[in-house]
Amino acid sequence: MSIDTCRSICVDAGRRxxxxxxxxxxxxxxxxxxxxxAGRLVSAAQKSxxxxxxxxxxxxxxxxxxxxxxxxxxxxPETLRxxxxxxxxxxxxxxxxxxxxxxxxxxxTDDFDPPTHDGIxxxxxxxxxxxxxxGLQLPMNRGVLKWSRGxxxxxxxxxxxxxxxxxxxxKGEGVTVLRDEMRQGKPVASQLxxxxxxxxxxxxxxxxxxxxxxxxxxxxxxxxxxxVQVRIMGSSTMAGMTAYIMVENTYDTxxxxxxxxxxVIHQRLDQYRDVPFxxxxxxxxxxxxxxHPLIGNFRDRFGGKAFAAAFERERKxxxxxxxxxxxxxxxQHPEVRIRAIDxxxxxxxxxxxxIEQEVYQYSRHLFGxx
Numbered sequence: 540m541s542i543d544t545c546r547s548i549c550v551d552a553g554r555r556x557x558x559x560x561x562x563x564x565x566x567x568x569x570x571x572x573x574x575x576x577a578g579r580l581v582s583a584a585q586k587s588x589x590x591x592x593x594x595x596x597x598x599x600x601x602x603x604x605x606x607x608x609x610x611x612x613x614x615x616p617e618t619l620r621x622x623x624x625x626x627x628x629x630x631x632x633x634x635x636x637x638x639x640x641x642x643x644x645x646x647x648t649d650d651f652d653p654p655t656h657d658g659i660x661x662x663x664x665x666x667x668x669x670x671x672x673x674g675l676q677l678p679m680n681r682g683v684l685k686w687s688r689g690x691x692x693x694x695x696x697x698x699x700x701x702x703x704x705x706x707x708x709x710k711g712e713g714v715t716v717l718r719d720e721m722r723q724g725k726p727v728a729s730q731l732x733x734x735x736x737x738x739x740x741x742x743x744x745x746x747x748x749x750x751x752x753x754x755x756x757x758x759x760x761x762x763x764x765x766x767v768q769v770r771i772m773g774s775s776t777m778a779g780m781t782a783y784i785m786v787e788n789t790y791d792t793x794x795x796x797x798x799x800x801x802x803v804i805h806q807r808l809d810q811y812r813d814v815p816f817x818x819x820x821x822x823x824x825x826x827x828x829x830x831h832p833l834i835g836n837f838r839d840r841f842g843g844k845a846f847a848a849a850f851e852r853e854r855k856x857x858x859x860x861x862x863x864x865x866x867x868x869x870x871q872h873p874e875v876r877i878r879a880i881d882x883x884x885x886x887x888x889x890x891x892x893x894i895e896q897e898v899y900q901y902s903r904h905l906f907g908x909x
Contacts, residue, residue, distance in 0.1 A: 599636070610637040611676070615646040619658035625665055632669045640666075641820050643676040651810065660814045667815070674818030677807060677898065679800075693728065695799035697792045697827055697846070699839040700732060700862055704783045707736070711773030711780070719765045719788040719839065722828040726788035729767050731759035733859050736773065739781040740870045747869040753782065785862060787842065792827050794843035795890030804897055812905045819902040825891055840865075841887065850886050 600608070610631070618624050631640060642659065644650050650659070659675075666673045701719045719726060734757045738749035753773060760768045767786050793800045808819070829837045840862060847858040854861075864879035 608637075610635065610640040612640040612642050612673075613645045614642045614648050614650075614659070616648060617646075618648075619655065619662070624658075624662040628662070628666050628669050628671055632671055638670070639672040639674060639817060641674040641676050641818065643678075656810060656814075659811070663814050663816065672817035674820055675811065675816050676820045676822050677804075678822045679803070679807075679824035679894070692799065693789055694844045695793055695797040696727070696789050696843060697794045698790065698842045698844075699726075699788045699827070700842050701786045701788060701839050702784065702866070704781055705771075707771065707773060707777050707780050707782055709775065709778045711775055711777030712771055713782055714768065714770045715784065716762075716766065716768045717784065717786045718767075719786070720830060721790060722830055723790065723792065725764035726790050727764075728789040729761050729765060730787055730789075731757060731767070731769060732785040732787040733863070734769070734771060734785075735783045735863055735867075736771075736777055736780050737783070737867070739867075743867055743876060744870045745781070745867050747872075749780070750869075753777070757784070759786070783863065783867065785859070790827060794845040795824075795826070795894055796843065796845040796849045798845070800894060801897055804894070805901060808898075808901055808905055816902075816906050819898060819906070821895060821898045824894060826887075840883070846886075846890070849889075850883075853889075854882050854886060856882060 612618075612627070612631075618627065631637060642662075649655055663673045699719060699721065701717045703715055703717055705713045705715050707713045719729070731754065734753045736751050736753040737745035740746050753771065756771060756773050758770045758772065760770075762768055765788060769784050769786070771782050771784075773782075793803070826841050829839075842858070842862075850856070850858045850861070861879045861883055864875055865883055866876075868875035868879075
């Protein structure tokens with residue numbers, strides 16, 4: 540699909556990138572309209588079921604908008620075939636106000652394929668000859684990460700921490716089942732993380748001095764992917780006490796704090812280090828998506844080996860204990876819970892920031908500060 544048959548206007552962070560040519564912005568689409576031959580309107584994902592003629596009106600600017608407009612150029616197999624990109628470049632320069640376009644691979648275009656690399660290099664050179672700057676969208680979603688990184692190491696994976704609690708019987712025993720599944724599917728592994736037993740005094744509080752680690756008194760059986768049965772075999776001294784249980788589920792998605800994620804960023808950028816791009820747009824990355832449709836309250840927390848190690852190194856706090864303190868604190872000491880919540884969520888924010896900063900710094904290293 541060429542520019543002659545596909546026009547994309549994506550509203551993001553700037554109305555005229557000509558005024559912001561040093562920026563490395565460009566992340567999310569707000570508007571995407573694609574026109575196909577024969578007057579049929581289609582979206583980027585599927586054709587409209589309504590075959591009636593659609594009246595299209597083009598405007599120079601989006602009304603009532605306080606953000607910039609950005610041109611996304613769909614890089615399809617047709618774009619590079621028979622030098623179609625040369626016509627596209629001329630069309631953009633002649634018929635649009637944009638001075639920078641971001642390439643985004645579509646319709647099965649494999650930007651890891653050497654012929655695609657060579658075609659993109661020719662495209663960028665042709666664009667520069669016409670005064671058009673070209674940036675590259677850098678998606679970092681789960682599919683791209685799995686495709687890029689080669690061999691897997693579960694130590695680099697993201698995890699979720701599922702939780703539940705129960706009241707122990709007269710023998711200090713109890714059994715429960717925890718289930719976990721994210722939008723991408725079921726976990727590849729599950730394990731018991733910790734069991735705490737305490738005398739609960741109210742919601743979120745326990746009697747000081749009653750807290751004890753009872754993980755050694757628990758048995759976990761993984762019945763199937765994401766389904767873990769936990770049996771607590773305490774003693775009569777625990778009768779009527781509350782057991783708080785955490786299970787860690789591992790998913791085949793890279794931990795944002797892992798070195799593996801950084802290596803993938805370098806791998807994807809290094810393959811185009813010889814192409815003088817004018818910008819890099821980081822897109823489609825982050826923590827895993829929660830289950831959809833969302834049923835009930837989602838209370839899992841994100842973790843991982845690298846996530847936890849960075850937390851303990853930077854916060855000087857025990858990660859698992861902090862997870863518990865987010866839910867419970869000694870009676871009359873809410874500051875314990877408040878601090879745990881603040882520390883965890885502040886650390887969680889550092890994951891995406893870490894990736895954003897690495898892409899920014901490494902792309903400037905490869906393509907120049909301008």
